[in-house]
Amino acid sequence: MAILIFYIIIFIAAFYLVKIASSFTKSQDDFTSLKTVTFGDESAVSPNRAASFISVIAVFAIWAAFTGSKLIPIHVPGPFIGELSFSYTAMNASGQTDDADVTITVYDVQTGDIPDKLDIEPGTGFALNDTDQIITYRSGLIKVQKNDVGGKDKGYKVIAVNGQEILPEQEIFVDNARIYMTRKGTLSVTPEKGWQMQPVWLPAPETVWSRLVKVGSEGYKNFTLLEHLGWSLIRVVVGFLAGAIIGIPLGYAMGLSGWFRGWFDPIVEFMRPVPPLALIPLVIIWFGIGEQGKIILLFLASLWIMTISARAGVSGVNIAKIHAAYSLGASKWQIMRLVIVPNSLPEIFTGARVSMGVCWGTVVAAELVAAQKGAGMMIINASKFQMTDLVIMGIVLIGVIGYAIDILMRISENYLVPWKGK
Amino acid sequence: MKGLSINNISMRFDLKNGSSVQALKDVSLDIDEGQIITVLGPSGCGKTTLLNIVAGFLAPTEGKVILNEHIVQGPGAERGMVFQQGALFEWMNVRSNVAFGPRMKGMSKAEQDEKVKHLLEIVGLADFEDKAVYELSGGMQQRVALARCLANDPDVILMDEPLGALDALTREKMQGLVLKLWKETGKTIILITHSVEEAVLLGERLLVLAPRPGRIHKEYKLPFAEMGVNVDLREVKKADGYTETRDEILSIIWEMEEEIMGRAEEN
Numbered sequence A: 001m002a003i004l005i006f007y008i009i010i011f012i013a014a015f016y017l018v019k020i021a022s023s024f025t026k027s028q029d030d031f032t033s034l035k036t037v038t039f040g041d042e043s044a045v046s047p048n049r050a051a052s053f054i055s056v057i058a059v060f061a062i063w064a065a066f067t068g069s070k071l072i073p074i075h076v077p078g079p080f081i082g083e084l085s086f087s088y089t090a091m092n093a094s095g096q097t098d099d100a101d102v103t104i105t106v107y108d109v110q111t112g113d114i115p116d117k118l119d120i121e122p123g124t125g126f127a128l129n130d131t132d133q134i135i136t137y138r139s140g141l142i143k144v145q146k147n148d149v150g151g152k153d154k155g156y157k158v159i160a161v162n163g164q165e166i167l168p169e170q171e172i173f174v175d176n177a178r179i180y181m182t183r184k185g186t187l188s189v190t191p192e193k194g195w196q197m198q199p200v201w202l203p204a205p206e207t208v209w210s211r212l213v214k215v216g217s218e219g220y221k222n223f224t225l226l227e228h229l230g231w232s233l234i235r236v237v238v239g240f241l242a243g244a245i246i247g248i249p250l251g252y253a254m255g256l257s258g259w260f261r262g263w264f265d266p267i268v269e270f271m272r273p274v275p276p277l278a279l280i281p282l283v284i285i286w287f288g289i290g291e292q293g294k295i296i297l298l299f300l301a302s303l304w305i306m307t308i309s310a311r312a313g314v315s316g317v318n319i320a321k322i323h324a325a326y327s328l329g330a331s332k333w334q335i336m337r338l339v340i341v342p343n344s345l346p347e348i349f350t351g352a353r354v355s356m357g358v359c360w361g362t363v364v365a366a367e368l369v370a371a372q373k374g375a376g377m378m379i380i381n382a383s384k385f386q387m388t389d390l391v392i393m394g395i396v397l398i399g400v401i402g403y404a405i406d407i408l409m410r411i412s413e414n415y416l417v418p419w420k421g422k
Numbered sequence B: 001m002k003g004l005s006i007n008n009i010s011m012r013f014d015l016k017n018g019s020s021v022q023a024l025k026d027v028s029l030d031i032d033e034g035q036i037i038t039v040l041g042p043s044g045c046g047k048t049t050l051l052n053i054v055a056g057f058l059a060p061t062e063g064k065v066i067l068n069e070h071i072v073q074g075p076g077a078e079r080g081m082v083f084q085q086g087a088l089f090e091w092m093n094v095r096s097n098v099a100f101g102p103r104m105k106g107m108s109k110a111e112q113d114e115k116v117k118h119l120l121e122i123v124g125l126a127d128f129e130d131k132a133v134y135e136l137s138g139g140m141q142q143r144v145a146l147a148r149c150l151a152n153d154p155d156v157i158l159m160d161e162p163l164g165a166l167d168a169l170t171r172e173k174m175q176g177l178v179l180k181l182w183k184e185t186g187k188t189i190i191l192i193t194h195s196v197e198e199a200v201l202l203g204e205r206l207l208v209l210a211p212r213p214g215r216i217h218k219e220y221k222l223p224f225a226e227m228g229v230n231v232d233l234r235e236v237k238k239a240d241g242y243t244e245t246r247d248e249i250l251s252i253i254w255e256m257e258e259e260i261m262g263r264a265e266e267n
């Protein structure tokens, strides 16, 4: 919640800051700036590069600020670390009261060093001073009566903390901690947790980075990082190619022959809306959890997309082109090769892009379910051991690779079918 | 006997819902080699259908088309087509588009190149061989389409509103080009248009089709195409009889359109 509010504040503040900053450097010579109607004119909306830049920075800044990262100097308040103390008042069986002090060392277990037990004076009276240690983000039951004279007697109880009266199931806030009395009358101390995220929920960016460096050099679960990612990619490429090799000719056949169209239409139309993930259980039953099953799953994921896009590519040919080719003396085979196939390429490329995206998503999901290696296996395994840094690293890498695949497809599209959309 | 003969062509489309459209009824026409004919008529009167039958893309329900003593039974290289737009192959450059026909015939690469160079010069696109067709303007694309058609050296050139998508100025230039090509190559040309002016300017013979069923309503023999070969088309428009002919045809078309509208309102 605090994070969302922070994010919105940064969004609004950045908007006005950039607006003010750019009002000094405004260039009036570009065409859009002369348009008076821009709202609703989509062509007048171009992404503000400053906004994109600040957006990325903001995500990292918030991430760093809420995880106590060393990368930036300013953080939201972290958990309390150090010594905190309070006093309590006890009443013994005979109705007398006495005060004693409690000193607690709160330490961060991540840093690895456990502080020494404090040496304290026992104090005077029947209630004696106590000391204990609590790990950050945890609570500790402090049995203050344990060392007190007569502390085990039936009528003995703690009646106040820092002079404030306390009853069972009530709480009192002292400096840097919340003190709660359990039903049985024991004090439970929860040191201030601050606003930062615990590392098991969200580790700092540099922790994720060092995990990347570590896994990158040492590997994870018998395979190097490159092997994990590489295997996922190989599955995608093999599955996609298999789908394309079968799907494209099938799509052509459906676009060119009524019999093929009639025969395969029901199958294609039925299989198209079935999400590939829904096929995972069946594929596991039929083909097991090995490579075969995964590749068949990806094959199925890309098959229908490629079939449909090839079919659309054939059906979408302008009849004038076919007529022109015939009256220029082309044979059926020449029309197929020189007109229909090239004409369908833009559609097929669109299909291939979609298909690669779907396959990448499907392979990760399939690896989550069952795999010995792969990007999905890596993160699901890490999550079982609460290695959140590895999980986040994996998610980021999966996103980066998915994005890279799409960019690669787009570049090859521009290169191979430059007439697309012209 | 050389020439194109269209004999008693009728064309009926049977629609899926059981009804049928009589697109053409009993159309006959004899065209001598080297004539340029323009076909005019309200939209939906069967102009494209007629052209598609001559091209061999449609078989008529009755009648036949005879070209140079052969009955037309399908598309063939001796009848070239020029379409409105979008019929060029975008995946090929200008050279490959123009060389498409010769390539189908198995002409050698060197001969193809020479032919392309020659034709591009004729249509005013010299040195455009390596350009991608999607980079060209609409007018230039139609020049390529004309060159591609001519590359096959067809006996008859069929044009379905070839200049329909061009702006007025480009269109005027292209009309001049069509006349020039007609005279220089001596081809038989059938040109469909919905511009009365274009039909009057370019047609040695001008056919007005009437709708429902599509039939020849009236034929004109006009001198303006012959004039336009030597003179600027703007001058031709000042020639005797041009304005009268244009206005007469315009009012015929107007009447037909009104009638169609009236019938639509009755329904």
Ligand SMILES: Nc1ncnc2c1ncn2[C@@H]1O[C@H](COP(=O)(O)OP(=O)(O)O)[C@@H](O)[C@H]1O
Pocket: B013, B015, B021, B022, B023, B041, B042, B043, B044, B045, B046, B047, B048, B049, B050
């Ligand atoms: N393939 C077809 N199926 C059914 N009706 C058609 C078909 N082609 C054309 N028609 C009908 O034939 C008539 C003539 O069409 P067309 O030749 O395209 O007219 P024009 O080119 O003169 O505008 C129209 O009424 C049209 O609806």
Ligand SMILES: [Mg+2]
Pocket: B047, B048, B049
């Ligand atoms: Mg038409």
